Amino acid sequence: MNAVDSVVQAVLYEGYLLYPYRPTSVKNRQRWTFGGVYPHAYAEASGSDPWVAQCECLLRGDARTRVAVRPGFLQVIERTVLEVVQSVADAAAPAELGEPAWRTVPQLDIDERRYTRWQEAAEQHIALPVLGLGELLQAPREIAFSFDATCELEPLADRAGTLRGALRRTRAALQGRVEISAAQVAPDVYRLKTRIVNETPLEYARGLTRDAASLRALVSCHTVLTVEGGTWFSSIDPPDALAAACAACRNIGLWPVLVGDERRTDTMLASPVILYDFPQIAPRSAGDLFDAAEIDEILTLRILTMTDDEKRAMTATDERARALLTRTKGPGGALIGKLHGSLRRVRGFDPAHGAVSRSTAPDDAATRVSPWAELLHARPQLAYVRVAGVEIRSGDQVRLRPRGRADIFDIALSGMVATIESIERDFDDHVHVAVTLDDDPDKEFGMQRMPEHRFFFGPDEIEPLDRSFRQRRGLQ
Structure with a gap:
């Protein structure tokens, strides 16, 4: 599953943080634009945001075929910055039982590090049992899921070990259900339907801002579907005999494509972004830049031109931004040269050779032959x-x-x-x-x-x- 997981990760964090990678950037204040599944009550109040993600795709199999459905998403975490205060009168939260008194601040500088308010995200996966196609044909399955609310405090100290502040990370409770059903559309051909519904209860849905609703959303929601004892049909290029049945499949917020080994068709990714079948990560890509529609070389060169103050602001977002900056600080001419585009052998247009674009790097020296x-x-x-x-x-x-x-x-x-x-x-x-x-x-x-x-x-x-x-x- 390594090839599958690498593509899933790219899809999961698409748009998570965009160049210039600073919290002051407008596009980084308006994130979570891909694959958001919002609470049903908020979606009805807003009239524009979805509360369900649905995937329908075709497979060949029989009653003994087994299907594994693995939904996943990012859960948004609200991060606030707290500063230790000496006077209890100035504190938003007074000290109790020997704990320090805190006050909320927009940012906090400790030694060379800057900490700012931000929305982070954590990966979540919905655990579902492997199901037999035969039992799904007899009756659909509905499985509830929930994630508890949490609040964590990370203390921040300076070089001398003096406590200066803390980061408070808050997660809202999430609640929903996954619906799985199957129907026969042709001899030995079945349509599998997966629906992910956000039923998180809300007290004041109509007055909720989109940022607040994002804390209760399933962001970058996707599903990996694996079949044993059967094969999936491409939703992009199905056999002629199944073209009508494939066109009748209804997908909401998800785009199913074949992933993994091209010699096998046992895994499907229902992605929140449009891909071709069998997408791949370019082998020269050193890591995620959170923008699979861009090219590694361009973004790397842009990062290298940032000023010291801009880089400091970038590291104040979160650890993913900090790791990205560390990775791109000194790649050297050799790596940049590998990321640079070159002509490769031309192959006919085939959806099976689609790719998640992270770079236009050459595959190897043997392929650097002009196709003309x-x-x-x-x-x-x-x-x-x-x-x-x-x-x-x-x-x-x-x-x-x-x-x-x-x-x-x-x-x-x-x-x-x-x-x-x-x-x-x-x-x-x-x-x-x-x-x-x-x-x-x-x-x-x-x-x-x-x-x-x-x-x-x-x-x-x-x-x-x-x-x-x-x-x-x-x-x-």
Whole structure:
């Protein structure tokens, strides 16, 4: 299940904390946008938030087939910052039985660490028994679940060991049920239905804010379904004979895809975000950046450009942000180079090869072959091109002068000095000069023909440098 769990983790923490990873960022104040299942009373009062998550998918099996349903979600934790006060009169909570007196503060600095108010999250899993398909066909199952409210205090001391404050973490009680049923749709083909319902009782649902409701929600709710003695059908690309039955499946807030080993179809992930079948985590991804729609290299470079004050604010959020910053502080050029995109072998579009995108890193050296190499060889590179009466070749320096239909990216490079990497023709016999920028600190990537560091200009958009010197060399 390792391949499955890695994808589940990426889905679970999608959007948990987004760049610039600071609590003052608007997008980090409005989190919990994926897979939220809110209390039924609040959902009815708000009129816009769901109170149920439902998955329906098809499987092949018989009465002896066994199905394991594993729902999971994040539970939001309210974290407040407390400071030790000397005067009981200033304390929000007076001391009792020798305990210190506390007052709530927006933030607290202790030595080099800063602590701020924040909403953390903890993983929760709903324990369900493995069920036989035969018994589900006879009668649906309904299983209640609940999680108790908790309040924990983490003391904070300075280097000298003096108690300076504390973090108070509060979890609300949660309550709900899971409904599982099955129905036959064709010979040896069945539709399994799983519903997760949030029934957490609320006293004042209509006046509850969304932040307060999130404390009682099942956030990033998902379900892993495993079958023994049967196989799942793809919900994205079902057999033609089952296309209508698959289209009739009703999914609410969940998107079922096949996961795990592509040679087997015994595991399905009902995800709160849309994926292809058999999603994978890029092997060069060093860890979670909480934004699977972004690329590791981009986010890592952005983090490295943050100021010391911004990084301090980032570590004040929670331990996941602190671990992320520690991991990206000194990755070194080798790791950044591996994260950089490169061309890989092209394979036909197949939903079975979908991926949760964490990076565009190359798989290995053997796959770094241009998928168009055979076509490119049919159009050999030009040895030189004549510009302003001068023959220019690969390795020569030129100044860029974008013109004609140049876009804003071309215009931004106007006047820069570049080195010609190659001179190429397309299949319409248009000549293109590929260059790398001399001021690009990663221009070696351009010489390796990697994207983003290799640019194309027409012969009329480049200006040879030191024309008189070239003429004396007899190049005119």
